[in-house]
Amino acid sequence: MLEVQAVSCHFGGLVALDNVSLRVEENELVGLMGPNGAGKTTLFNVINSFVPFTEGKVYLKGEEINSLAPHMITRKGLVRTFQDIRVFSWLSVLENVEVAVPLNRNIGFWRGMLPTPGARLTQESVRQRAAECLNLVGLPGLSERNARSLTFGQQRLLGVARALAAEPDILLLDEPSSGLNQEETEILAEVIRQIHQRNIAIFIIEHHIGMLMNLAQRIIVLDRGKKIMEGTPAEVREEEGVIKAYFGEKKKWLT
């Protein structure tokens, strides 16, 4: 599904990513962890082409996507969310999701000004599709509210619904649980499980290690821009280097 080949990324003298290679298979749920500043979000930014990178290649379903613009990568089936959420504050909850439904782009300039029966039909199916996505993340009944009036946790779920509406084959989630309380985190984990059941591959950055261990089939660990380990949750738990990268020498934190 997704293949990152020997990608390096420098900002001035700083090496943000150093020769990172990884794969996410079809319908796989892969976790990405590492301490702050390890380059996790940079890796996401490189994959969806927000940040140009120095060396390496990124493939999506066998096709090289290095040179594509971010919106084209989304249209090809790789969709991401953001750590800082970034809902569309000038749109309602439903509209936030509607604009991501691919079909909405059929309403261009002329059909926008002259609502033909066909345009109305399109509008209705876009609305339905958006409502489905909101239902899936557990946000029904809030459609007309302004996106900014939602709680932090609800905005987070809205971000996931928006990504889902873009019809991804692989979903990149950037720390979806950050800032959520225990209850919200559990709801989120359930939503992620349900998305995964729909044959969507998921690549997830997560600081909440408990959640990651439960969800992920495979975990990749980054530290200072390098991939230091890859394995099943059980293998990662045992690995000395990971513990060091995360917690320094104080092993007791993990127990």
Added chain:
Amino acid sequence: MILCPIILEYGFSYSLEPALQAGFFVILSVSLALVVGLTGQISLGHAAFFGIGAYGAAILATRGNLPVVLAIPAGTLVGLAAGFLIGYPVLRLKSYYLALATLVIGIAVQEFFKAADFLTGGEIGLYDLPDIKLGSFELSSAFSHYYVVWMFALIIVFFCDRLSKSFLGKRLRAIHSDEGAAESAGIDVPRMKLGIFTFSAAIAAFAGTLFAHCSYGTIDPGEFGVVLSIKIITMVVIGGMFSVYGAAMGAVIIALLPEMIRRLGDLAHMDLTQITHLQDIAFGVILVIFVIFAPQGLIGKIRMSRTNA
């Protein structure tokens, strides 16, 4: 709207001038609202496209001997092309940089009108511009000017309003909210921005062609300067950033304000300079009041009071 000029002319012996000007302002304000209000791209050079349309049509009609009914669409196309060529490089810039770049382009275009004597008549401008002719019928009276301009203004308001409420409008508002997030939702941000900017420029240019051939028949560079650009953006802000009808309302207020102040001044037996100063002060005070107390504009204010009630 239909009776308005008759009442003004015969009932109050007003001149039609402010009402005609309001029609042009409505078209300019609504077209800019698509770029500034909806898409969140600040343009301080909108008057340039108004001028490009006006000069484009006027030059084609006088020196190119094109009939006015053809010069008007041709001038609009010139504005469309100018919008595309200017928008393409400039829209890569964001916020203050974009505002600065459009401001400079607005000034540059005006300077070009002043300097290119052979084409534009320099500082004096062009005069004796022909009116619109339909067959043997010539639209030369102030009444016919008023009706033609306002007819087009209302059509433009109607379609721009539809556009702003369609999915295209929602995508533009998504871009206004967060360009990066819009891209990752699959929206082609650069193309959409360029598209709406070009469309907006074409409408402003169309208003310009009418200004040349459906008004007093004279144009000069002074009319297409930074002051007008800032006036247009003020109309958008007063009316409410997201509402096309709000932008139209803002335009009418800004167009009629000087006349209302003049009447007030007359009542207070003020002389002309005093009245002019009062007009400037009122303009500034209103802008400040809106920015402080109703940054969401008139329409936003009305909506809020409705939802709170």
